[in-house]
Each structure stands twice: as C-alpha cells, then as structure tokens.
Amino acid sequence: MDRTRWLFAGQLGPQFDDGGKILLIEARSVFGRVPMHRAKAHIILSAIRHRARSGGKRLEFHQVEDYREVVADRDDLEVIDPTSYRARRAVRAYGAHVLPSRGFVTSEADFADWVGGKKGRRLLMEDFYRWVRGREDLLMEGHSPVGGDWNYDAKNRNPPPKGATNLGLPAPWWPTEDEIDEEVRADLDKWHQDGLVTLVGDDGPRRFAVTPEEAEAALDDFIDVRLPDFGTFEDATLTNDWTMAHSLLSVPMNMGVIDPRRVVDRAVAAYEAGDAPIEAVEGFVRQIVGWRDWMWHLYWHLGERYTAANNVLHATEPVPDALWELDADAFEANCLHHTVAGVRDRGWAHHIQRLMVLGNHGLLRGLQPAELTEWFTGAFVDGTPWVMPANVVGMSQHADGGIVATKPYASGGAYIDRMSDYCGGCRFDPKKRVGEDACPFTAGYWSFLDRTERRLADNPRMKQAYAGLRRLSDREEVVEQERHRDRW
C-alpha cells in the first residue's frame, strides 16, 4: 500500500523523511493540557509551520483542534515510533503502521542488546557511553580512546575565570524571525486571551533553531566559537553570560531538525582538524551519545509508571506558584532569582542551573518530584516527556532511590559560590547556616541531610556527609530554622 507518513513535532528534519507522502498535523489541544512557556509553544508551532511550508506537494498539512479529526478514518498511515507513551498508544489505536524510532545515535534495539549483554548487572551510563564510543568508532584508536582516557573531567569543569562577568565569547547565533513567527505570536496571544491555552513566561525573540537550515547555522557557530571552551566551563555560571560555552542545540535535536550523529561528527572533526582540544570534544560527545541517548533509553526501560511511582524521599511540598508563574522577583537568593529570570525570559537555562540551582532547590525543599517533572516539562523550550523523568525524578531529585544516580545531587552554597559569581551580590551568605542571612542552600543542605538520614545514611557515597551532619554543633537550630523558612 502507498502509505502516508504521519510526522510528529519531534520528527521534522530530513532524517525522518524517506521521500513518500507526508501528513503533518498542528493540533491545538496539545497546547491546552498544562501550563506551557510561551517560547516553547512558539518554537513547536514555528517548527511545524516551517516544515509545512517546505514540504511541497508531497505534504498534507492540517490545523485542527484534535488529531482525531484528521486521522480517525484513515487506513493509510505509517509512523516512525513517536517519543512518548501517550503518542505511542494513540498511533497504535489509530492502526498506523509503526516503524522503529529514529533521532538518537543508538536505536532501541541496540540498547536492548546492550542490556541483554549485562546479564542483570547494574546499568551505568559510563559503561553504555564507552560501549557506544567503541561501536560507533567515535574518538577511538583501535580499541582505545583517543588521547588515552575515556574521561577528561580533571581538565574540565573549572570555576569561571576570576573576576569575569562573562566568558568574553561572541554572542551566539540565533535565527532571524520571519512572517511565520509573527503569525505564531499572534495566534498564541489570541488562544491565550480566549482561555484555550495557559501560557507562562516571555516570548522574546526566538533564540533557537527550528529548521534544518537554522540548525546547521547554530551548529556551525557552536563548533567555531564555543566548542573549544565547552569542557572547561561546562559547569560554570556567570550572571552576564546566559549561554556560557553551551551549544543551544537541545531544541533542534529534540525537534528532530538535526541528527545528533551529525552534531557529534562535526565535533569530532573539529578535534581531528586541531580546532578544539580533546577534553572539550570528549566532554561534548559524552553529553550526546552518553547522556542524551541514555536518558532516552531509560525513559522506555524504566517504564511509564516510573515518575508517578517513585518518591523514596517522601518529598511532598507542592511546586510553589512562584515557579509555576516564573516569578523571578519572588526569589531573593541571587542564584534562584537569576536562573528563574532566565527561564522566564528564554525558557532555557544551562545544565548546572537546572541541576544545581533549580533541581537542588527542589531536592532541599522536598518538592513533589512528579509535579516538579511537570513543571520542568512545561517551562523549558527543550522539555519533552522522554527527557524529563530520568533527569528530574532520577538525577536531580533522587526520588528513585538510586537507579539513575548513585547519590543525590544535593549541595550547599559553597558549591554555587565556587562555580558562579552569584554569591557576591546576594543578600544571603553562603558560609552561614544560621541567622537572617543564612544561605538557603547551605542551611537547606544540612536540613535535607537531617530529614533523609534514615533513608540515605547507609549510602557509601553519603557517609562523609552524614559524618559532617553528626558533628554539627547547631544541627537542631538549623533544622528548626529551615522548617520555618519562607524566604529564598
């Protein structure tokens, strides 16, 4: 049968198009489910409409309230397996012919083979990453890693340069908006006014690539300008540098407009040409063939109930309105204020702001992990159902008891002080755990340890932390203070 390929929002690039007929549907109901960042809604609509415009006669495009209006009575559909449980259920219910998923460096079948080979042993990202490097011959010399090491963390992850307020790199490339973006903005305003969608945050100029051409331009810019510094400043934060040396490529990769393999190959080529050091390129390749693929496979491996079923630290605080509304001014702590303001303005923050500021805050304050997952998904331009569970529930909230990360990413103000310029201008003091100016991260860290002692004290990687807690002279005072804290 001459099938029509129904493409989803994460499948908009050439790697999802094998030359046949294409069906693209913009369904408004998708935007009405939970509060969503304006910039994210803009990016999704802009990507779909740009794809529709470039599709020619092979492409049929519908703008409707619900997918059902278009697909319910069709029997000619095929799909590349989509990226969420919900969408997979829907395409099967509609009787579409299902092809294996794409858009990652490794396939779901590759991962299943790798898991099978582990014979029940613990699954670790590092083992998976090395396996992929070898299998795909990425940065390899025979069976050994180029440069002799698998990991260059000792050279990477430096604090920001002393006294600097930015890395001094040119501003990143970003797209020039066109009439499609203008139309998208007007539609979103109307839908919001009519109460059909709930949008939060600002929809400033579109910063992220949504077409294959734009993604190429963003990739070129990253490889030429920021890749050489990627590793060194991977974990650093500066108030006046929202991108640092990050790639800004999660959006185009998650929208499927650029193939992650191409991104990785360009980085490796830069190393081979002598344009970027091994520590930067290895650090970057690890993010994509390691972390990105790993999080994707874990989404399926851990199962649909993973998010709802895991809350081993009994974190029950609701996500505060200030986060749902992206109200940066509700936060007095410089690190939180600045990070939330960045999310409000762009729907994006870099990894360390997500993990060590927002995630850390959620962990220390006991925010409910499933609700926090929902918040992250709606508030971030690159938030997708597959990427969040292992990142939020597993990595940042340790709510799964150690399946994804062997210890909680909890830290006090000293870490943030070392890796950023936030603390100097903050009304709190990262060294203080008691008093008016006690840092909510420093005091919150001890109070978190106190609260979770029974659950975590036997974790070998937490032994030192708990030994510190037991020596704390003012433990009770700190815990009592944090119980009543309402300013951070």
Ligand SMILES: Cc1cc2nc3c(=O)[nH]c(=O)nc-3n(C[C@H](O)[C@H](O)[C@H](O)COP(=O)(O)OP(=O)(O)OC[C@H]3O[C@@H](n4cnc5c(N)ncnc54)[C@H](O)[C@@H]3O)c2cc1C
């Ligand atoms: C709490 C939390 C929430 C996150 N939410 C998202 C999200 O909504 N969408 C998303 O794509 N990533 C998410 N990440 C992972 C990572 O923070 C972002 O991919 C990255 O910040 C995007 O910016 P970038 O493209 O400039 O990344 P870079 O720093 O340039 O990294 C390159 C690429 O590596 C990949 N990557 C790196 N780490 C991860 C990871 N842990 N999981 C998946 N991919 C990774 C991304 O595709 C990214 O584009 C989250 C991490 C945490 C801890």
Ligand code: SF4
């Ligand atoms: S002092 Fe504490 S609250 Fe203030 S910026 Fe530093 S870590 Fe954040």
